[in-house]
Amino acid sequence: MLILKDTMRQAYEAAGYEITESQLDERYEQMMSEWEELALTKLSELTNKVVAQTGRSLVDAMTRDQLLRLSNQIAADEIRKLWLDPLTQEAIEAELKEHEENPPSLQVLNSPDLWMTQWHYLSSDSATWDLACELWPDAPTRWLSLASALMQVYEHQYKLYPGYKYSKLLPEFEAKIEHAMTLQKPPGTAA
Structure with missing residues (x-):
């Protein structure tokens, strides 16, 4: 059997x-x-x-x-x-x-850390993407994707995030993105 x-x-x-x-x-x-x-x-x-x-x-x-x-x-x-x-x-x-x-995108939005490795579940054609491109025009695509994802998470969780080039929130925000860049990329995604 x-x-x-x-x-x-x-x-x-x-x-x-x-x-x-x-x-x-x-x-x-x-x-x-x-x-x-x-x-x-x-x-x-x-x-x-x-x-x-x-x-x-x-x-x-x-x-x-x-x-x-x-x-x-x-x-x-x-x-x-x-x-x-x-x-x-x-x-x-x-x-x-x-x-x-409880779709993956909602799980990412509700978590403090999932955006670092599962950012690909969040929308990339949002206002946060445009803002990320405006704040960091020379950043690579993956960095911008992570920035957009973190902004979406912060927005969903009612937290403040940088909205202009000289925001006091930029250093801490950028440090989180830099940390996320060191983590493994999701399969099938470009750098």
């Missing part, structure tokens, strides 16, 4: 179910019993098909071994569809719901 008990546990947990060890044991045993029954049925069907095609009353040992492996795989696939696929679908739906209710 290709489905392990730990795989079943993970599927229940990912779908948001709390399951005791005894419940898991009971469900796993039921699933294994269904798998064994289905594998035997498939083996019988496959054997009968080969016998009908070859005209022999028995199959040789090598063919029986191949049919046994094939019937086990077919049964495992069907059991996976019956037992695990619905749990996987529930987990995906729960994750999508969480993503809709």
Whole structure:
């Protein structure tokens, strides 16, 4: 059987179910019993098909071994569809719901630090981008993206950020951006 008990546990947990060890044991045993029954049925069907095609009353040992492996795989696939696929679908739906209710951009805006590594989730075509370009016209794109992201976070969190070239907030703000520049870039982004 290709489905392990730990795989079943993970599927229940990912779908948001709390399951005791005894419940898991009971469900796993039921699933294994269904798998064994289905594998035997498939083996019988496959054997009968080969016998009908070859005209022999028995199959040789090598063919029986191949049919046994094939019937086990077919049964495992069907059991996976019956037992695990619905749990996987529930987990995906729960994750999508969480993503809709708390999208990555909102997570970044609400965090004091996520903007440093996940700035790419925030909008780059905003007023903060224009302000960053105005304040630091010679800065590289990534630096401007980080500056824009930090401004968006500050704005969302009702904090003050530099709004003109001679603001007293510039040194501290620039230091935070310089620190963020030392961190790993998100995959697939330009420098």
